[in-house]
Amino acid sequence: xxxxxxxxxxxxYTQEQLLKIGERLKELRIQKGFSNYxxxxxxxxxxxxxxxRYENGEDMRLSSLIKVLEAMGVxxxxxxxxxxx
Amino acid sequence: xxxxxxxxxxxxYTQEQLLKIGERLKELRIQKGFSNYxxxxxxxxxxxxxxxRYENGEDMRLSSLIKVLEAMGVxxxxxxxxxxx
Numbered sequence: 672x673x674x675x676x677x678x679x680x681x682x683x684y685t686q687e688q689l690l691k692i693g694e695r696l697k698e699l700r701i702q703k704g705f706s707n708y709x710x711x712x713x714x715x716x717x718x719x720x721x722x723x724r725y726e727n728g729e730d731m732r733l734s735s736l737i738k739v740l741e742a743m744g745v746x747x748x749x750x751x752x753x754x755x756x
Numbered sequence: 757x758x759x760x761x762x763x764x765x766x767x768x769y770t771q772e773q774l775l776k777i778g779e780r781l782k783e784l785r786i787q788k789g790f791s792n793y794x795x796x797x798x799x800x801x802x803x804x805x806x807x808x809r810y811e812n813g814e815d816m817r818l819s820s821l822i823k824v825l826e827a828m829g830v831x832x833x834x835x836x837x838x839x840x841x
Contacts, residue, residue, distance in 0.1 A: 685822045688832060692818065733777065734815045737770045747773060751836035 681730070690728035692736070695755055697726045699743055715742035766815070775813035777821070780840055782811045784828055800827035 681689075697708070705711035712722035717739060725731050725739065740750055766774075782793070790796035797807035802824060810816050810824065825835055 681819050682823075682826070684826060685819050688822045689818060730817050730819045732815050732817055733774060733821060734766050734770050736818060737773045738767075741767070741769060747836045748838070748840055751832045753833070755833055 686728070689730055691755065693726045693728035695750060696739065698754075699745055699750070700726070703743055715739075717742060771813070774815055776840065778811045778813035780835060781824065783839075784830060784835070785811070788828055800824075802827060 700708060700711045703711070705714075708723050708726055709719045711717075712719040721735075722739065725735070737747070740747065785793060785796045788796070790799075793808050793811055794804045796802075797804040806820075807824065810820070821835075822832070825832065
């Protein structure tokens with residue numbers, strides 16, 4: 672994934688963490704029985720395309736992550752526990 | 757802290773989580789030996805007033821939280837572990 676250093680000032684570490692968060696969201700969404708992210712977003716009143724970007728590791732506001740986790744019935748502690756690898 | 761329902765559409769749950777995140781940041785900052793948040797922010801090249809707002813529970817981007825935790829030498833797993841009460 673080529674990153675334009677001028678445009679994107681996030682460190683590699685930050686980008687890696689955001690990608691891990693996206694992967695964890697996807698893993699939990701599938702665990703909750705939603706093979707398709709759009710169905711998950713639609714049935715939880717979350718903006719579909721935006722939720723798709725979250726799973727792809729795009730930056731988001733903390734309040735958005737909290738809202739998604741609330742829809743999944745997952746706490747922040749559970750989200751970032753030992754499975755957050 | 758009176759909240760204007762019209763202006764602020766965050767749920768009570770989200771606001772509580774953001775306040776907990778702020779308190780956890782403050783707890784860790786003090787543990788790292790910085791009794792004053794401005795000194796901590798200044799010596800870690802973080803915008804001082806903005807960092808103060810984070811400790812007060814204001815919403816922030818995930819990349820901002822990751823950057824602050826990187827400065828503290830704390831991982832997301834450690835931040836949200838059992839001490840995140």
